[in-house]
Each structure stands twice: as C-alpha cells, then as structure tokens.
Amino acid sequence: MIIGAGLSGLAAAKVLKEQGFSDVLLLDKGRSAGGRLATRRIGKGRADHGAQFFTVRTEALKEEAALWLEQGWIKKWFGDPYPRYTGVEGMNSLAKKLAEQFDVKTETKVIRIQEAENGYVLVTEEGGKIRSEALIMTTPAPQAIELLEESGMDSGDRLKSIKFNPSFVALVTLKESLIIGDEGHIDQSLPDGLERIADHSLKGISAEPIASIYMTGEWSRNWYDQPSEEVIAEILKRAEPFVHPENIAAVQLKRWRFAEAVRPIYQPFIELENKHPLLIAGDAFLHQDDPAGRTRFESAFLSGKAAAEALAERLKKL
Known part of the structure; x- marks a missing residue:
C-alpha cells in the first residue's frame, strides 16, 4: 500500500511491480494522481501550476526519461547542458500515463493507521477500512507526521526536522502571449518576490495564452494568511513589467502549502521501528550524494524508488 500518488508514490509502485508485487494499491486524497505534477484546464487552454519541468542528473532518471521520450509522454522544452523536460500536455499528463499501469484510488483520505496482526488497517475519511501487509507514505512530511500522530505512532525527530515553504501561483489568462523569449519562460532578473x-x-501545451506566475517561498510564507484578493493584486503589481494589466483577461490563484523543503534530510527515506514495514519517502528526502542538493522532481523520483527497493527486499525475506 502506498499513501500518496504523486511522483514518489508512482516511482515506488513501479519498482514494486517490477519486483513481482502485483497487488500494490495507491491511495490519494486528490482528484487525480500526480501531486505537484499539476495541470489545470482553463477555458480552451491549460496551465501547469506545480512543477513546470524537470531536469535529469542521475542515471536512474535518465533511463526513465529516455523511455518517456520514446513513448511520447514528455518533450524537451529548453535548456543546456541540462534540458528541461515537460509533459506533452502538461506535467499532469505524465503522471496520468505513469498511473495507468497501477491500481490508484483517488479522493480517498486516510485519517488513521491501525497496526494489525498481519500488517496495517487504513481507516479512510468515509469510514472504509483497507488492509495492507506493508506501507509506504509519500505525503509531505507535515501531513505524514499528522497522520502518524493521529494513529498513536511516533514519527521521530528526523521527520519532524523537515521544513517547508509554501508557494503562491497566479494563473493568468491573457489576451496575447507574453514577450519573454522564444521558450516562454523567465526566472532571472525578476522583481522581488517573483520566482x-x-x-x-x-x-506548447495550451491553445490559449495562459501564464503561471510563481512567487518565492519566502514571499509566499509572509503572505500566506492574507485574503486571496489582496495576494492576487500584489502578485500582479509585481509582475506588471512582464504582464501588463491591459493584457489580463482573468486570474486564478493556487496555494501550495508544502511546496519546497527548505530543510530537507540527506537520507532517501525513513523507516519507522514498527513491527511491520512502514517507510516514508518524498521529494524532501535526498541521497547523501545528491547532485543538486535541493528538493525537486528528481529527488521525489529517487526517494520513492529507494524506499520501494528497500521494502521489496524486506518483504522477500518474510
């Protein structure tokens, strides 16, 4: 059983399936798999409002990305020496392709985990009960901690040491495309607060011009409790050199509460000292030799993969 059908959960499911475990179930409280691989349809267009792209620095992800390219799930967007890859119809389109091969149950929130004689019983918000021999959790660390504490389990100091910044993303429907280079992306020399x-x-993923404006973690943290109308007004004010008010047709706001781990841990996953296997993974868990040293698409993939490899080894010994 895997709680969380974001990239870490999907990467873990793939490893377990390859290791011969055919009864893997992914649970997610969202409406679809993907987590922060999120794409929103707006009118006749679409906009990524989580991860915009991913880069590849490790052989493990390089192999997967080559397959995704061959299958037509992703495309190169821009960048050298590390190309930026994106889903051909947005980042969530990649997540949906990855999820097709697994049993994924969405709109299912786990509110309690009970230890049982042969594993765990997961209690859902609707009152359902799902049994599992072992468990991998890939939700953001604060949510994992909350669930474990509600279940009477000690999450440990390592997990509690992870700290996240939030993020605001304004989704701006435009009358005309922006003038920000051929690639349609800018992250340098921006006004204070803009990322x-x-x-x-x-x-190349939207039939209509729609821009995503990302605010920095620090700015988002300072503004997180403010009304949405005030947040939108301030974002548009700061973005005005690139997004002129007369070019704006409509605006939506996305709040990511746990967007980026500003204090990750250099350990690919954590295993609790329970009677039955319970591992915790996610993008905030980095390998000791992580080539980038920060949370991102690749760290989520590698963490889920490492946790599943460790779990498969344990289960085969039982």
Whole structure:
C-alpha cells in the first residue's frame, strides 16, 4: 500500500511491480494522481501550476526519461547542458500515463493507521477500512507526521526536522502571449518576490495564452494568511513589467502549502521501528550524494524508488 500518488508514490509502485508485487494499491486524497505534477484546464487552454519541468542528473532518471521520450509522454522544452523536460500536455499528463499501469484510488483520505496482526488497517475519511501487509507514505512530511500522530505512532525527530515553504501561483489568462523569449519562460532578473513566469502557449501545451506566475517561498510564507484578493493584486503589481494589466483577461490563484523543503534530510527515506514495514519517502528526502542538493522532481523520483527497493527486499525475506 502506498499513501500518496504523486511522483514518489508512482516511482515506488513501479519498482514494486517490477519486483513481482502485483497487488500494490495507491491511495490519494486528490482528484487525480500526480501531486505537484499539476495541470489545470482553463477555458480552451491549460496551465501547469506545480512543477513546470524537470531536469535529469542521475542515471536512474535518465533511463526513465529516455523511455518517456520514446513513448511520447514528455518533450524537451529548453535548456543546456541540462534540458528541461515537460509533459506533452502538461506535467499532469505524465503522471496520468505513469498511473495507468497501477491500481490508484483517488479522493480517498486516510485519517488513521491501525497496526494489525498481519500488517496495517487504513481507516479512510468515509469510514472504509483497507488492509495492507506493508506501507509506504509519500505525503509531505507535515501531513505524514499528522497522520502518524493521529494513529498513536511516533514519527521521530528526523521527520519532524523537515521544513517547508509554501508557494503562491497566479494563473493568468491573457489576451496575447507574453514577450519573454522564444521558450516562454523567465526566472532571472525578476522583481522581488517573483520566482518564475511561464507562458503555456509558448511552452506548447495550451491553445490559449495562459501564464503561471510563481512567487518565492519566502514571499509566499509572509503572505500566506492574507485574503486571496489582496495576494492576487500584489502578485500582479509585481509582475506588471512582464504582464501588463491591459493584457489580463482573468486570474486564478493556487496555494501550495508544502511546496519546497527548505530543510530537507540527506537520507532517501525513513523507516519507522514498527513491527511491520512502514517507510516514508518524498521529494524532501535526498541521497547523501545528491547532485543538486535541493528538493525537486528528481529527488521525489529517487526517494520513492529507494524506499520501494528497500521494502521489496524486506518483504522477500518474510
């Protein structure tokens, strides 16, 4: 059983399936698999509002990305020496392709985990009970801690040491595409508080010009409790040199509560000292020799993969 059908959960499921475990179930409280591989349809267009792209620095992800390219699930967007890859119809389109080969149950929130004689019983918000011999959790660390504490389990100091910044993303429907280069992306020399701007018509995933304006973690943390109307107004004010008010047709706001781990841990996963296997993974868990040293698409993939490899080894010994 895997709680969380984001990239870490999907990577873990693939390893377990390859290791011969055919009864893997992924649970996710969201409406679809993918987590922060999120794409929103707006009118006749679409916009990524989580991860905009991913890069490849390790052989493990390089092999997977080559397969995804061959299958037509992703494309190169821009960048050298590390190309930026994106889903051909947005980042969530990649997640959906990855999820097709697994049993994924969405809109299912686990509120309690009970230890049982032969594993765990997961209690859902609707009152359902699902049994599992072992468990991998890939939700953001604060959510994992909350669930473990509600279940009477000690999450340990390592997990509690992980700290996240939130992120605001304004999704701006435009009258005309932005002038921000051929790639439709900018993350340099931006006004204070802005992290990046992406135009999805120039990115090639939207039939209509829609821009995502990302705010930095620090700015988002300072503004997180403010009303959405005030947040939107301030974002558009700061983005005005690139997104002129007369070019704006409509605006939506996305709040990511746990967007980026500003204090990750250099350990690919954590295993609790329970009677039955319970492992915790996610993008905030980095390998000791992580080539980038920060949370990202690749760290989520590698963490889920490492946790599943360890779990498969344990289960084969039982």
